[in-house]
Structures are given as structure tokens and as C-alpha cells.
Amino acid sequence: MADPDILFVVLDSVRRDRVSAYGHDRTTTPNLDQLAEEATLFEDAYTPAPWTLPSHCSMFTGVFPSEHGVTNGFSDQSLRLPESIDTLTERLSADGYRTAGFSNNPWVGSLSGIDRGFDEYVEWDLEIGVDGDTDISTTRDRLYSAAHGLLAQAARQPVFLLKRRMFTANLVERATRWLRATARDGPPTFTFLNLMEAHSPYFPPRDAFEALDLSPPGPIEPRLLNTRLLAYVLGRSDLAPEQRERVLEFYDASLRYQDRKLGQLLSVLKETGRYDDSLVVIVADHGKNLGEHDRNGTPPHSTRSVNTDVPLVVKRPGQDDPKRVSHPAELTGIFDLASDPELSPTAALCGDEGAFVEDYVPHTGRTSEPTTRWRVLSDGTHRYVRAEDGREYLFGPDGSQLSKNEGDLRNQFAEAMESRVARLAERGDGAKAEPETLSRGIESQLEDLGYLE
Template sequence: MDEPNVLFVILDSVRRDRTSAYGHDRPTTPNLDRLAEEATLFENAYTPAPWTLPSHCAMFTGLFPSEHGVTNGFSDVSLRLPDSVERLTERLSADGYRTAGFSNNPWVGRLSGLDRGFDEYVEWDLEIGVDGDTDINTTRDRLYSAAHTALAQAARQPVFLLKRRLFTSNLVERATRWMRTTAADEPPAFTFLNLMEAHSPYFPPAKAFTELGLSPPGPIEPRLLNTKLLAYVLGKADLPPERRQRVLEFYDASLRYQDRKLGELLETMKETGTYDDALVVVVADHGKTLGEHDRNGTPPHSTRSVNTDVPLIVKRPGQETAERIDHPAELTGLFDLISDPTMSPTAALSGDEGALVEDYVPHTGRTSEPTTRWRVLTDGEHRYVRSDDGREFLFGPDGNPVPEDQEPLSSRFTEMMDSRVARLSEPEEIDDSDHEELSRGLESQLEDLGYLE
């Protein structure tokens, strides 16, 4: 069989429980729902790390954070993957694929080294990072790319406000141009997108609210809500119940708008005749805490289900019948699945002893706090959480702590974790000279996203 075209979409910060494909009562993801009707839906998929940078690096290398070495972007020597670590795109290029990437997130691209192996790459601020020969960028795109740094420095506020619909729409438009341009080509095409409407700050269009039966905001509410939400993300304020409900409405409306863009990508594949025989992977890199847990609690809120449990839907080439898999799935297996589409998704993604998650906290920069590593092992029902300093917790299917008298269950998870960790490889040494200073425009964006205080 010829190598199939591949569409790989990472929905940044999308919680499993807020997608209608997984039972949410609001129709937040109708296009994802339709995809699931003819694809494989993994009911228990877990991120390798509960924030963007290490999670994307894990999916693009098949390695967990402790193996690829990019664990916490502000305490590590470097933000970039070592050159010696093979990226998914490098493997695909060696197999004859043409590759293009379109990223909404500043972590995902040149900053982390995830742009390597792409023939075309467009960064979060619409800078053309890698310019290939498919001519998917218009003259206007190239002019903006050449001037983007000056625009970002001269007009910080528009970057904050417009990174949503303007940037997302532009990236999706360029991706559809790429798919149309390469549809009839002999070499197969790999198309990657990171879309981050579900990552705060939230500026969904009024139509997305009305489609969900929600009250659209006025002109001032989004700015006020996002300012208060950023204070919560940075641990400087609480998220009271009434505000949390409105934040969740903004979150759901953002999902609805993002799903519309996903629908445009899928429809382009159908129009060009590439959909049926393509491999389509849609997944989130992590979830998001929105008031459910104490952000300063122990174990960290980032190890709880709202952050680690993600949607994952895979349409195999030629697949027409829906499947549901309840065995725990690890996203590091996407490297093998995408580089070898003949593999069974279940075989590629299923962990032997449940699914492993690694978290290095804190995630936020400019802090004097020491970094602590936590690991999570889950079998889809129970969740075992352990830190390197010996603190351990076991939660049941209801999310509550398991009684201390359940010693056999605790011992089983301790042994499973020891066995799983023992199979992890040592990370490659990171080159100290590879460190890249953050530009002021990039710093501003990371501050708006809650990564820098």
C-alpha cells in the first residue's frame, strides 16, 4: 500500500470532559463528533506531560520528558530538543513525505526545535519559519512575516487581542492551501497544526456563543474576564463559582469556534479526494484547570484528570466504522503510529502497565522555587501519583483518595510504577550553547499566556 497522507492536529489545552464527542452536554465539537462516527475514539488517553512544551516534544519524538530532556522551559539549560533526538518530521521526510506545519503556540516551532524536518513552517505570529517551494504564502503573508517583529514591538496589545481568530484563521487558510496544492502530488503529504483557542485568553466570536445557546459578551467583558483569569492562572487570585461558570462558557464557545476550523480542514481533504485514504489524528496536548482544584495543593493540580485526560481520535486509512477503545493510551505512541500507518492504533498507543504522565513543577518562569518531578500512573480508573521525594497518593475512579487500608492496591501501583520507570531511557545531553534568548515580542506573548510572571 502507498504511504497515506497524514493530518495531525493538536488541539492545545482541550479538556476531554468539555468535548461533546466525549459526552459534554453542550455541542462544543460537532465536527469532531462526526469524525468519531467513522474513526477510533480512545476513551482513556493521557498526555505525557500536562503542559505544552514537554507534551509536544514527547509526541514528536516518542519519548517521555525525562527521556527527551525538555521538562521545564525555564529551569532547563535549553528550551530546545537536542539535535541528536530524531523528530517525527525527520523520519517522515526520510520516508519521502512532504511536510508542512502551522503553529498557534510560541513553544511549538523554532523556539523548541520542533520546526526541524518541515518543508514549510509558519510560526505562531505568522512569521514564515521555513519557506518551501509550494507557494502557499501570499505576497501579503511574506510582507507581514518580514515586518512581524517590528509590529509586535510597536503594538503589543493587538498581538494579545488578535492572536485568536485572525491568527487561527490565517493558519488554517494556509494549511488548506497546502493540502490543495499537494493533493495531486506523488509524494504523500504530512500536515500538522497546533490550534489553541482553548488556551486562555479567550476571545471567541459571538456566533459561537449563540450556537451553544449562551449569552454573547459585550465589548468590555472579554478583556475584564481574561485579566481576572490570568491572575488566577498565575496564582494571584481565586476563581469564584460565578466567574468560573462564565469562564467555562467562554471556554466552550472557544471550542465551538475551533471545531469550525477543524471542520474546514476535514472538508478540504474530502473536496480534494484525499480524506478516505488518509490517516487523521486529532488530539489534545493537555487539559486545563479552571477552578476544580487548589492550584497550590498537593499533589499538584496539573496531575489531576482535568489536566492529564485528553481527547484522542484516530481515523485509519480506509476506516469507515466507528470504534471505541477503553484501554489506557499514551500519546508517545503517536510517533510510531504516524511514522508507520500500517500499525494498529491500539498496539501503538496502549501502555503495558497503564498510562504514564510526567510533570516538572513549577511550569511558570521567573520563580525561585525548586523544580519537583511528579509522575502519574493510571489504569483508566485509579490514579497513582508520586513525587521524587517520596510523597505518594492513590485516587479512585471517583477522584477521591483511596482509603489507607487498601494496601494491596497501593502496593500493586507502586510496583507498576517502578517497573514502568525502569524502562525509561536516559536523556541526551543538552548543549548549553544552544540556548536562545527570548525576544520582547515572544516574552509578551508568553506573559499573556500565563507562562511568565
């Protein structure tokens, strides 16, 4: 069997419960839903870490945060993957793949080292990070890339210009040029995109609201809503029930717009005749807490299902019939799945011990607060959460905390977690790294995204 073309799309911050393929009552993701009708949908997939940086690093290396060492934003670890750990792209490139990446997120690219191994790479601010020979960037794209630093200083990275639809549309358009340019006979291709319309702040277009029978916003509402939402994300205020409901409407409209762009990518694969024999992986890197849980509560809201449970749809080469997998799946298996086209998605992504998650709190922000490591183990029904200082919590199928009377079940989970942790090849407990020096452009964008105050 020839090596398949691979399309790997990460839908940043997409909650599983807001995806219509998983039962949401609004049709937020019609193109993903259609893909799921001829692919494998994992009903119970879990992120390796509940935020962007360590999650992507784990998907691209096949190991967990404590193994690759990229754990949180600034508090005690480096932001970059160690050179000693191969990335998926480097592995595929060594196997003869042509590779291209297009990232909507500042964490995902040269900042973290995820751009290693790519022949083409376009960064979150539309800078051409790695320039190959396929000429996928127009003269205007190149001029913008050359001037992006000056523009960033002048404009302080306004989110309505830099993260919203203009950037998503531009990255998808460049990815479609790449797919068309490499469609002729030649080496197989690996195409990666990170799209982040589901990450606050939200500026979905009017027609996305209308497609969901939602009331479109006026000219001022998006600014006011996102200001309140950023205050909530930073822990300065709560979301009132009516504000939370409107945030969810903006969120759903953003998913609908993003899904349109996903449909564009899939359409190009079909029109170039590559869809049937391609491996297609569509996944979220983590979910999003939008008022369900106290942001200062214990255990952290980041260990709860709205953050750790993600959509995952895989179309293997030649597949045209739907399959549903209920066994817990781990996204670290994407590395093995893409590296070995003969491996079945279930074998690559599902083990016998449930799904494992690592979370280092606080995630980001320059702070002297010590980092606390939390771990989660789920069998798909129960969720066991434990901190490194011994605090432990057990949650039932409905998400409610179980009483201390569930001692036998709690002990079973504790033993299973101890066994899992004992096999991790820890790299994250060595000498603490100095805080990274970031450009003002990246700092400003991370502030707008709620990572920095």
C-alpha cells in the same frame, strides 16, 4: 499499501470533559463528533506531560520528558530538543513525505526545535519560519512575516490580534492552500497544526455563543473576564463560582469556533479526494484547570484528570466505521502510528501497563525555586501520583483520594511505576542549561498566556 497522507492536529488545552464526542451536554465539537462516527475514539487517553512544551516534544519523538530532556520552561533545562533525537517530521521527510506545519503556540516551532524536518513552517506570530516551494503564503503574508518583529515591538503582541481568531483563521487558511496545492499526484504529505483557541485568554466570536444557546458578551466583558482569569492562572486570586461558570461558557464557545476550523480542514481533505485514504489524528496536548483544583495544592493540579486526560480521535486509512477503545492510551505512540501505516492505532497507543505521565514543577517562569518531578500512572480507574521525594497519593474512580488502608493496591501501583521508570533512558539529569534568551515578542506572548509574570 502506499504511504498515506497524514493530518495531525493538536487542539491545544482542550479538556476531554468539555468535548461533546465524550458526553459534554453542549455540542462544542460537532465536526470532531462527526469524525468520531467513522474513526477510533480513545476513551481514556493521557498526555505524556500536562503542558504544551514537553507534551509536543514527546508526541514528536515518541519518548517521555525525562528521555528527551525538555521538561520545564526555564528552571533547569533547555527548551530545545536535542539534535540526537529524531523527530517524527524528520523521519517522515526521510521516507519521502512533503511536510508542512502551522503553529498557534510560541512553544511549538523554532523555539523548541519542533520545526525540524518541515518543508514549510509558519510560526505562532505568522512569521514564515521555513519557506518551501508550494507558494502557500500570499504577498500580504510575506510582508507581514518580514515586518513581524517591528510590529511586535510597537504593539507588544496584543492577544486580541496575535492569538485570537485572526491568527487561527490565517493558519487554517494557509493549511488549506497547502492541502490543495499538494493534492495532485506526488509524494505523500504530512500536515501538522497546533490550534489554541482553548488556551486562555478567550475571545470567541458572538456566533459561537449563539450556537450553544449562551449569552454573548458585551464589548468589555471579555477583557474583564480574561484579566481575572490571568490573575487566577498566576495564583494571585481565586475564581468565584459565578466567574468560573462564565469562564467555562467562554471556553465552550472557543471550542465551538475552533471546531468550525477543524471542519474546514476535513472538508478540504474530502473535496481533494484524499480523506478516505488519509491517516487523521486529532488530539489535545493537555487539558486545563479552570477552578476545580487548588493551583497551589498537593499533589499539583497538573497531575489531576482535568489536565492529563485528553481527547484522541484517530481515523486510519480506509476506515469508515466507528470504534471505541477503553484501554488507557499514551500519546507517545503517535510517533509509531504515523511512522508505520501498517500499525493499528490500538497497538501503537495502548500498552499493558496503564498510562504514564511526567510533570516537572514549576513549569515555566524564571525562578530560583527548585524543580520537583512528579509522575502519574493510571489504569483507567485508579490514579497513582508520586513525587521524586517519595510523597505518594492514590485516587479512586471518582477522583477522591483513597485512604492508607488501600495498601495492597498502592504497593501494586508503586511497583508498576518503579518498573516503568527503570526502563526510561534518562537524558534530563545532566548539566543544567543556562536560561534561554527570548525575544521581547515571545516574552510578551508568554506573559499573555500566563507562562511568565
